[in-house]
Amino acid sequence: MKQAVRLGLQGLAIMAGLVAVLFLTFAAFGQDPVFGVRTIFLGAFGDAQGISRTLVRATPLLLAGLGVVVAWRAGMYNIGGEGQYVLGGIGGAMIAKLLGGAAPAALGPMILICGVLFGASVAALAAWLQVKRGVQVVVSTILMNFLALELMEYLLRGPLQERKKQLFVTDTLPNEAMLMRFGAQTDLHFGIVIALISAIGVAIYLYLTKAGLQLRIVGDNPSAARANKIPADAVQIRAMAISGGLCGLAGAVDYAGLTGRLADGFSQNWGFIAIPVALMGALNPIATIFSATYFGALFAGSEELKRTLPIGNTVVPLVQGVVVLAYIGFVTWMSRRKPVVGAEE
Amino acid sequence: TGGAPEGKEVKVEPNVGGGKPIEGTLKVALLTPGNVNDSGWSAIAYRGLKAIEKELGAEVANKVATDASTNDDLRSYAQDGFHLVLGHGFEYNAPAVAMAKEFPNTTFVTSSGGEFGPNAGAFRFYMEQAFYLAGMMAGRLTTTGKVAMIGGPDVPSIRSTFKAFAAGAKAAKPDVVVIEKFTGKNDDVAAAKQATLQAIAEGADFLIHQTNNAAPGFFGACEEKKVYCFGANENQNDMSPQVIASAVINAEAPFVSLAKEIKEGKYVGGIRLVGMVEGAVEFVKNPKAGAAVTAEAQAFVDGAADRILAGELVVPKDEF
Amino acid sequence: MTVPPEPILSVKSVTKRYRSVAALQDVSADFYPGEVHAVLGENGAGKSTLMGILAGFVVPDSGTVTLNGGPAPIGRPFQARDDGIQMVHQHFMLVPNFTVEENLALSGMRGLWQTLDTKALSKNALSRAIDLGWKVDADERTGSLPVGVQQRLEILKGVADRALVLILDEPTAVLSPSEVNDLFRVLRELKEQNIAIILIAHKLSEVMAIADRVTVLRRGKWVASCRIEETNAEQLEHWMVGEVPHREAAVSTSSGETLLDVQSIDVLGDRGNLAVKQAQFQVASGEILGIGGVDGNGQIELAEALVGVREVAQGDIQRPDATGYIPQDRHQDGLALGLSIEENTLLSHVPQDAENGPMLMRSKVRRWASDIVDRFRVKIGEITDPVASLSGGNQQKVIVGRVLSQNPKLIVAVNPTRGLDIRAANDVHERLRDAAKAGAAVVLFSADLDELALLSTRQLAISRGELGTDYFGSIEAPA
């Protein structure tokens, strides 16, 4: 109980701190801070449109954030979420192209499955390269991000180009193949449910299954895992596959739920932002729901801001950078002050 | 799964007119693919928007819209009672036409794109005309027999203008070699310079570009190597002494006349091609170019321009 | 030898608290030049804390420390080092990827802003090595040297320059008997050079062999100090733990069925070297096979091969399905320190009834973990606390507990009591013996001859990857 109160207070303190950071950032650039913070808040939570906007932004962040959680918990520093997200979209678009107009109702689920498989396979490849060839995942996934983007650009100009061969985009998905929408008033789609289910699934996997326990053991101490016959290499490759699968799912969900097509601007850096999302969620799948929502709100609110301020576009990453630094600084500072749990007689 | 309900549930639909004259302040919103300070594609549209604000006293708003936010942005502006929502790019066309069905009282117009509806349409800047003229001038003036085009991102609109430039060059000098390089990026100034230097090294002595934000790299290379070049999109004649002319889009005139139509309730959905005849596209020579442009070449190009204006010369363009 | 009247280093009534824990309470001691002064005590008695204060790493809450009659540089470890107080840490402070010369140069450097002459910077240390009769290859990669040699480097770092006091924290724990002998020879030599040597050790036989003077701590309090002649092993043990723990004799040889059958196996090390050559032996139910030897002679590789963690390059091993492995280094191989105590009890084995398909049954897991904590008397706060919050001994009990609770037919244990105090070590010994009595085959690797003698029914020695019988040295009596 006391713990819950303390956590709650800490959460409040963090929220207050984050608002203060927003406030100061606006002030620093000579913008009216009250107006700025108000606009962001109303844009994110002001009405049904705002809330839906927040949830729509939070969806890929949560899915990719969960991907980061799973990989990092296994000691694999996957920073290739962006590339895996793009590949998820590519996978979805490929199956849509392959099936042509056939079975539009079954297409939605197929897109998601293909997205997962595409993301999972490259991430697993990166893991395999680390385990077998010593190529660090941190480095290989950076390079794979670039490669995924180039691949998408190529596909949009070749095999995946729309039917009329005029634009560098894919055909737009038929409505029946899109994920269920919650109303015509907003973009809110079924993806948020998929993301929430995934969060619960990841939580169950990590904390309530043997495989999840093994994954965390490997991440904490691969040497101990090996000495206890837990196949650390296989566990790490599996973790990366799950991680890449979730990031790929994020891409596929955005494709089938939001954009309905792939274009050069498909990559919106959700895969990168997912890293601070996961870390602010303390690498815990349930807490990641909240941090993804927070970031989603920041993006959604800043959409409103972009409509009104000339610096609206660029001030968002600035705020995010400051927020993440302030947050990790605060958390580290707190954990230093926290008394060490000792068990001395 | 299942698609979005077909517009049945739409309740937020301010009565802002449509088909009838608008009383009170006209509200116009603009979506651009990039920041409006890119001194390129997005900047053009912003100038058009500012002209609407000034000449019609309209309330204006603008925003960068990505693929993920396009629908939301179109819808939000419509819900906020904007009478005209401009999407500056082919990528907004399909979503805008679809969205127009849900908001019959708002007009959605995109730059480029092939779809339209009763309250939605597009106008296509016939930029190819100016590029064609630039190509002719380059073809006429080149001493190496090689001219070049430097592109940033590889997109249909840029490819189409490059085709027109190449056609113009060939029209002036049938055996001209046309070099084409893309950097693949919008903002990599160094890559733009690199590509330009390479094209010059391959022999090009007249170059045109579509590098948007990265244009300083293009001009820098031309200046360094003392070769002549053309500006694009905006009037870039002052950006470097090497610029002999610019292929310019004037969005002001078509934007303002469009806004007027909306205000007077006269807009009819469709696709319009706006080019040199409408004053939307222009090939502006640089008065400071001096001897770089021979009188003969200038006359040659002027003649072609006249034929374009007279409708005798149809410049090739891609559909997109 | 004569005892000079003045101590070189002395502490008066020092107290050091770590929040609720009083690591040291009102402790005083004097250390004299030319003497080996042993500091004894159970795990957590405060020995390392006291050494930390002497070497300037730890700032006491109260009390005074004097060096040569003047104030000692408290809290300024580098000043302390320059003043001649040198410390050899329990965990070596050597860069594994550096050459010996680079490591010696690193510790010989006095400033950063100079060009590097590793030869010159390591010259002192290397010449001391020759004085002390040690052969050291300056170009060898440090990490690939045996522990004993690494420890020599640590000592060389300490005595390279002016050394008045040399502090060694549990130096013998990692050494073979002959290496211990060599260390003691060197300590005696250094003693002759009038250096004050302070030594922490858990083994009384070693203390009796080398020390001139002892100080005993118990739970942070000073218990006794005296010259070694004035006391004996029993009394020291009494001072340390209050009562002398009961010791059982080794189990008698049993003639049960053969559970482990090792047929001329070769095992490769991490770098592809042949770590174990043609090992061949059997262990029967109820038997405890002791394998002695110096660290780095193939024990780890053999142990890992026995339990199936490492593949054999050649030969064959027949082993029962249920095997338990107590690895040598609990932090490296035994525990996932970031996970809870409960989760660490599942590290080597998840009990069958706690598994339901892929799922873990929370209540069953909790019961399994609490059982281990209860039966092995692990002192914990909450079972969901991180295992890192436990003291070294209690961490070891978690490992021993989870391994023995799965009722393995084969137990392979490597130095299971290293660093444990007498009482905790006795506990572990008893558990292993019980397991053997209950019919398991036990293979015990230990560098500790006493432990081998106490537990094993049969003994082998391993040297350079080969198993033999006559390896054991013995500890020489003081000259």
Place this chain on the structure above:
Amino acid sequence: MIPLLLIAQYSAPLAFAATGETIGQKSGVLNIGLEGIMLLAAYASVSVGLATGSPWMGMLAAIACAIALSLIQGFFTIILATDQVVAGTAVNLFALGLTGTLFALGAAKGESLSGAPRLPEMLPGVDPVLLLLPILVGCAAWGLTKTAFGLALRAAGEYPAAVESAGFSVTKLRLIAQGLNGLFAGLGGGYLALGLVQAFAENMTSGRGFVAIALVTFGRWKPWWALGASLLIGALEWAQVAMQGKSPLPIQFFTALPYLVALIVLVIAGKGTMAPGALGLAYRREK
């Protein structure tokens, strides 16, 4: 044929950044914020160069800003011991947002960030910064292997506890390394903007910082090798520009080539055992 000088010029930003990152990684710190630090330096070099009319002031500003941002990141990763990847990601976001916002504010006032003054050339095509590159790479290689500081710095990246016991502060060493990393990133970003094109555009680093991080592994944590790797990638880039239009392969294949080659080389070179032992691990002093 691409003149070697051009390859050197256009790979210099990568080479500066990769050399700095090599120093940083040798001390145990992975600097994911490299991209952002270069971007800030690029902005500072052009805006200050234009404002003062002096390219020297521009370069100085680039270096100063890069070091400052690098040390801010160091405050988090080294002093507070937060996760290095997250802090670096945050720094990238921060720099992208900061430079973009300043650029937008300037553009709104009608300021343009092109046509900055350039540094005088010492030899044709070689300005003092480019000349500095081999000198500084040499200094870095020499400093890492032939000075006491280099030994301590490498030890801090391998086994920090040993450094502390030898009497040197791991925190201080890593901060110095992070500062040097910033210095090099500043030169790289400044050279990219002021040296090569005398102009700034939003996000003009276009991933060069990330590629530089990969080049450190590619270069086996050795400054000269990092320079070599940068030159190789630079040569590939030139080759792709040159080959464009002369081959039926899609443009994207060529633009992907440098990343593809880097990845393939890493796979072939195999086991990264050369990586510093404590790379990416925060060090907290025991008390």
